[in-house]
Amino acid sequence: MRRKGTWRRRRQKITSWGAFFILSLMVCALSIAPALAGKIYKWVDERGVVHFSDRPPDLPESLKTTIEERELTTRDQIEKKDEIETKPMARSPIEHVANCTFTIKGKDKVGTGFLISSTGYAVTCRHVIEESGGLIALLSDQKEHPITVIASSSRSDLALIQLMIPQKTPFLSLRDADDLVPGERLFAVGASAGLQATVTDGVFTAFRRMDDSQSELIQFSAPVNPGNSGGPLVDERGKVVGVVSQKFLAQKGVPISGVGFAVPSARLKEEYGSYLE
16 A cells, blocks of 8 residues: 555655656747747646637536636747837938938927937927917828927026827937038938928038127038028938037128038937937
C-alpha cells in the first residue's frame, strides 16, 4: 500500500510538471507568433487540469466549468499601431511640413500654426491669437480641434498654444538659423490668403533689425500673404529656421513683393524650448 501511494503521488507530480511544460511551450509559441488578431481560451477540466487553446473548446454539457476568453495582442501589433498613429504619410520633407501645419481660425482673423511636439503643443505668432476667442485649428486632414493658449511672449511676436488632439501627431524639428547663408533655399508654409497649407519658396537674404529693435529677424524672399503669419519657415530638409511674422507691403505708395520676415528659431527655443520634442 505504501508503494501504491508513493506511485500515485509521483504520477500527480509528473502530471503537474507536464501541464507546466505544455503551458510554457504555448507561451513561447504565442510570443513568437505573427502579429495576427485572435483570442485565447482557458478552462479547467474535471481533473483540475488547466487548458489553453486558440479555439473555443467543445466540452460536454456535464462538465461544469467556466471558459475564460481573452483578446490576444502581440508586441508587433502594438508597435504597428503606434507607428500608424505617429508616422506621417509624407512623400517629401516639405509635405511633412504641410502635414504638421494648420490653419488658425478666429473671429475675423485667419493665421497659421505648426506642431512642435507629438502631444499637440504648437507655435504661432502672438498677433494671430491676440483679441480672438474661440480659436479653432484646421489640420491637414480637414479635422477641426479647439485651441488653448498656453503663453504669449511680450518680447517677441510668438505664442505657445496646444491643440486638443486625442492621439499622437507628427511634429516639426528646429534648426539653428545662424547657419543660414545668403541664397539658401527656404519655404514658407501657411494659410496664404486663407488657402490651407500653401507652400511658397524663396531664398534667405540676411538678418535685419527692424523698428529700432535690438532683436534681429530673418529676411527671405518667399511670397507671403495674409494668413501666413505664424507659419513655419523651413529649409529643404523641412527643419524650422523661423516663424513667419511680417512683410513689407509698400514703400511710399509703391507695392513691394518678396520681402518677408520671420522670428529666428533661436528665439523660439529660448521662449518655449521646454515644450519642444
